[in-house]
Amino acid sequence: MDIEQFRRAGHEAIDRICEYYYTLQDRPVTARVEPGYLRRALPSEAPQTGENFDLITQDYEKYIMPGLTLWHHPSFFAYFPTGSTFEAVLGDLYSGSVPNPGFNWSASPASTELETVVMDWAAKMLGLDSSFRNCANVGGGVIQTTASEAALVAVVAARSRYTKQHPDVSSEKLLIYITTQTHSLGKKAGLVLGLNVRALEVTVEDNFALRGDTLRRALEDDCAAGLHPFILIGTVGTTSSGAVDCLGEIGLVLEDYPFIWLHVDAAWAGIAMVCPEYRDVCALGDINKYGDSFCTNFHKWGLVNFDCSGFWVRDRASLIDALDVTPEFLRTKHGDAGTVIDYRNWHFGLGRKFRSLKLWFVLRSFGVEGFQRYIRETVKLGNMFASLIRESTEFALVTPPSLALTVFRLEPRASPPVPLAKLNELNRVFYARVSARSDIAFTQTDLSGTFCVRMAVGATRTSEDHVKHAYEILCLEGKAALEEWQCATGEVQ
Template sequence: MKKELRNIGRFRKAGYQAIDRICDYYYSLEDKPVVAQVEPGYLRKLLPDAAPETGEPFQTIADDFQKQIMPGITHWQHPSFFGYFPTASTLAGTIGDLYASSVAGPGFNWLCSPAATELEAITMDWAAKLFGLDEVFMASSLKGGGVIQPTASDSCLTAVVAARSRFSKLHPETHLQNLVIYGTTMTHSLGAKAALILGLSFRALEVSRDDAYGLRGETLQKALREDRAAGKIPFILIATIGTTSSCAIDNITEIEQAVKEYPELWIHIDAAYAGVTLTCPEFREMCHLDAINRFAHSFCTNFHKWGLVNFEASGMWVRDRTLLTDALDVTPEFLRTKHSEEGTVIDYRNWQLALGKRFRALKLWFVLRSYGAEGFRAHIRKGIKQAELFATRIRESKKFEIVAPPSFALVVFRIIGSVNEGSPPPSLAQLNSLNRIFHQRVSARPDIFVIQTDIEGMYCMRFVPGAERTEDKHIEAAVRLFEEEATKALQEWEA
């Protein structure tokens, strides 16, 4: 017991210090380079090649964290982080996660910690309500319900597995080789990866610039007819609200009509990034919420992106929970419990691929309560406004063009060459090489982070505000920086 008291005393000291250092981190965040300025292999040079033989004090390890690890951190919370999509780490989420860490259990059934299971069902109902999802998607309906998956890849893979299982049970004669997963050329790589993992095919349906890269109903219908005629069986469509490249929105309302004759086609809505905007009523029509509520089988949005909850926390809801449990329930004797047998509780292991799960609902609970619906909506609207501000500035500039119409908080743009009168406009290849130079220049800057994307062969930049600490002044600064680097990129390119 004496040893225990000593250990707890040391933990208290180390814990206070960790909290203080996290405070210091956020005080000074803006002064740090956005992206880690280290070379591959930097850390192996600093660390010993084996764990120490005898234990070391917390203080030594914590100091090494500052000295050795921190320089290798890319700061996703930096106000000038505009790359990929935001990945949240909020102070509220950190506190929630700290409590979760301190009572760790593996969460594979209700008894593992009843509070973990119940809080997950309840907070996922809260979120469903906040997003305007139909009651059927709530656990309280006893029909569907929500489950927190680690990432959107997990949510999507789980949906594909359940869809395949449902289809195979209805048609046991089906050859796996004939099963096809549908997405579009803009679907996140999680679609192709699900196919790779399951040994199935993935078909990327065509989308066009005229439709702002969203899937149309007739394209889907044509593909379904073609594939069915060729003996192929599309069994799930991954429809996206807010693609990674350009934040395109598949036309879910048209899709609803298109699949009327294909009731066995599972519709998974991947709104990993943009789904959280449903908290704001003004985005619901654009996101086809009514259609989703009427016919989607599963819906996913990541709290850990724009949704203020620390990574990992991907929200997944299903219309019918038996679609998951029928596909994923394997219960050996040692996992049987009285309550599970009686059917009075949820055992989340049967709603997901892995057996165990961390108590992720706690950070979601802390975030939803600490921000409130109001604070959550304000955060989303701030990001949208900042993207609009950015788009306005880019349009005002003669050096750039908007490539994909601003959607949610994503703006895709590229630098265009200044055209001398009389000389022919630069070719696509020339513009791409110019944009590559521009991107390289911007990437070399420590005070901003953006990434490239490819849209129909065009090399472009993606700009995504959404970090909690980004203010309008950071958007203005980004525009000035781009102008500056564009001037230099043009000089380099012309030379």
């Protein structure tokens, strides 16, 4: 493809994307395809000779589009939102036009420098303490691919710091602390690193937040048993219910265990700290006081397209000590002099994308106020939905709403109340009905044996009407599920 062919195909791509966004609302949210649909449709090998690009983009419309789940659809309420803005798309487009693996400063100075600058902008915008900023040359921020990678990096840095201080401890005795509500990244870190993980209990009474007492008891038990907890992954905004661990209590306990690293995973909720009124609920003061590292994903609630996971550490030396490998062919004048950041020592890979560009574009185009407006609007919509649930006679909240996340279930009022097992049965029927629809998307979850449904607002195009419509659909399917379930089980309310 020569330059003029690219110009034509590029303009056409932009126009197609515009057309797509004009019709987004009318498209199905979830794909209605069966496993294997694409393998059956496509040839079994690459073409021998090159094909015309028009044909390729036609096939994109024909075969790929129908198989996409539209996370940016205004009626997508499943999982967590995924960032989707035109500014980020353009940032990636410019970045893709000057591809470089940016593994050290010299490999592309702008790539490294912009990342250090915008991660400081973001830190300040979220209210993170100045010790987390790059400009002080002690801590600093870096963009990781995912919160899972960020947590894994934190665990590696924590393990390295801990074993340097405790050289005689074998890795079998090391312990990663998470809670039963921690994202799968906690268990995965254990799997990947071959380390033991202990999931601390959290209770429905505490809204699934880790308490200091639970942590202290675990520490006393484990230390007495000769085990060595070296990191706690705390969460601000758990996936299932948006729970926020009691970081203040946790921090006080950890003052007695100064070798333990506190990583705060706020993958989804952290962005809300852009609004002063949500800083307390996100425990910002405690993060600043006690956190060794912090992660929030701009590619979730932060208006930036995947991947753009913000990760900050208070002591970059712990990270670099754990990850630095510098063979001769990677040595550079500035790297040797220590005057620049070589981000390859801040993550697992060597090469890395120029991802700060999209973050820069978005931060500048929206400004702090644009971020605040967006967060407030989605929380408002989340609250509106929670109110509808609260006022309904068919549904009930399972936990208090958390920012823009509501966890609820179908719960017909009855006396005596319907037992949990039966309610779970009913809600599985209900969720199966809801998830069979292609005009809306929710996610199931399980909270200590209670099967429930999550509703997370976040798509930039979601309005009050979409939320009301979602609720109407839920009422409809709830009613049908109740009938279906009563029919099948003989239950009568």
